[in-house]
Amino acid sequence: MAYSLLEIDRLPPALIASALAACLHVSSSEVDVADADGAQDERNWDAPVLCDVSDAGGHVSQSLDIYVQDSVRHRPSEAELALTFSAATNTVILYPAEEQIPSAYWLATPDRLVTRVRLLSSDDEAASYSIDAAEAYIPQLSQVRTIQLPEIIRExxxxxxxxxxxxxxxxxxxxxxxxxxxxxxxxxxxxxxxxxxxxxxxxxxxxxxxxxxxxxxxxxxxxxxxxxxxxxxxxxxxxxxxxxxxxxxxxxxxxxxxxxxxxxxxxxxxxxxxxxxxxxxxxxxxxxxxxxxxxxxxxx
Structure with missing residues (x-):
């Protein structure tokens, strides 16, 4: 099973590994976290949980591509993983929504607020993201405007x-x-x-x-x-x-x-x-x- 999460704060690999271990009910030694653009020779490719970390810009600091093997018994939904991972790392997490709109995302906060957001990405070679609007006020992102997102309803x-x-x-x-x-x-x-x-x-x-x-x-x-x-x-x-x-x-x-x-x-x-x-x-x-x-x- 694969998950795609975006982090507002930059997290060290050890914290990502321990948080994923807690969320997926495995030990930290069963989670391999590495820079997606870094050296891959020393990775534990047999680990039940693999996580590729990529740097980003704007409102998003890092993106996580997480791959969970079938041997892991607890495989939550992407929404559940985002919520528990947000609480475990004390940072805001975004994950894609179901609609076929590139800007449609969900956002979860450590205090269990879940809301829809409009996430815009740049066309630059290095990924850069901007949270254009949200349907609920987000204390950690107080500058983001709060509006209803009509494109979600239309789709x-x-x-x-x-x-x-x-x-x-x-x-x-x-x-x-x-x-x-x-x-x-x-x-x-x-x-x-x-x-x-x-x-x-x-x-x-x-x-x-x-x-x-x-x-x-x-x-x-x-x-x-x-x-x-x-x-x-x-x-x-x-x-x-x-x-x-x-x-x-x-x-x-x-x-x-x-x-x-x-x-x-x-x-x-x-x-x-x-x-x-x-x-x-x-x-x-x-x-x-x-x-x-x-x-x-x-x-x-």
Missing amino acids: HPVPTPTASAFAAAVNSLAQPGEESAAVRLPADLESAVERARAYLSEWERLTRRMASGWQPTGRYPADMYCAALQSRDHVDQLAADLPEPVSGLLREALDQLDSEFRTLTQGDGGHEIAEATGTPHLDLLERSWWWQRRPKELPW
């Missing part, structure tokens, strides 16, 4: 079965059945249906995120919430413009998602959205009913 996969079912139902209209001929959709209508599916998907993602407690971070920016409400506006217009039976299928999908949205929200006349976004309250009062409701659990 988090959210299934949209209702929107998929709508698209499948429309597609079935174009397939000849046993009792009726296929309905041929004009090219412009196909484009409108695709837009309806896309906007419906955004509306569905909002309801799924609310229902999940705002996964993956528990946070959701107010401007992204309003963008989903705007998608609902677009779906409403398309439902009025599309011909039957396509319009009816879209309305059925909307009714289902609207019901879920009502369950997860409460009416407040648009006051919360107005305050969170700086939108004039009178402007929101002129909009549709979904603009007059706020999440029961505010994520911003």
Whole structure:
């Protein structure tokens, strides 16, 4: 099993070895730590735990590439190892997040704070890193700004079965059945249906995120919430413009998602959205009913 950790503070090899031994439940003699760019002749290549240390710059002092053999019985997740290693060495540790974004990282502190950060790397030959932002205040890095990271939310996969079912139902209209001929959709209508599916998907993602407690971070920016409400506006217009039976299928999908949205929200006349976004309250009062409701659990 392999792990990739980044250290804020520069640590001596002996401390790295003892900390890894404690975290992996092995003896220090079973851990080999060495400079990745140094001499390799005297390394213990048979050690159950191998750790290559590379120098870095900026907010990161060292990177650790750790390789753990199958003979080591305790092989924690990367998140668990980062947290225990941070406590054992009394330093801040970063490790890659699941999203396919180069800047997406998790950060762990010795007092067990875990938060998401945006880590930027330079294009220089020598690695240099900058923590551009974090979703929680980090005492050890007080100069780092604290903001919500929208790219994490955008990249988090959210299934949209209702929107998929709508698209499948429309597609079935174009397939000849046993009792009726296929309905041929004009090219412009196909484009409108695709837009309806896309906007419906955004509306569905909002309801799924609310229902999940705002996964993956528990946070959701107010401007992204309003963008989903705007998608609902677009779906409403398309439902009025599309011909039957396509319009009816879209309305059925909307009714289902609207019901879920009502369950997860409460009416407040648009006051919360107005305050969170700086939108004039009178402007929101002129909009549709979904603009007059706020999440029961505010994520911003």
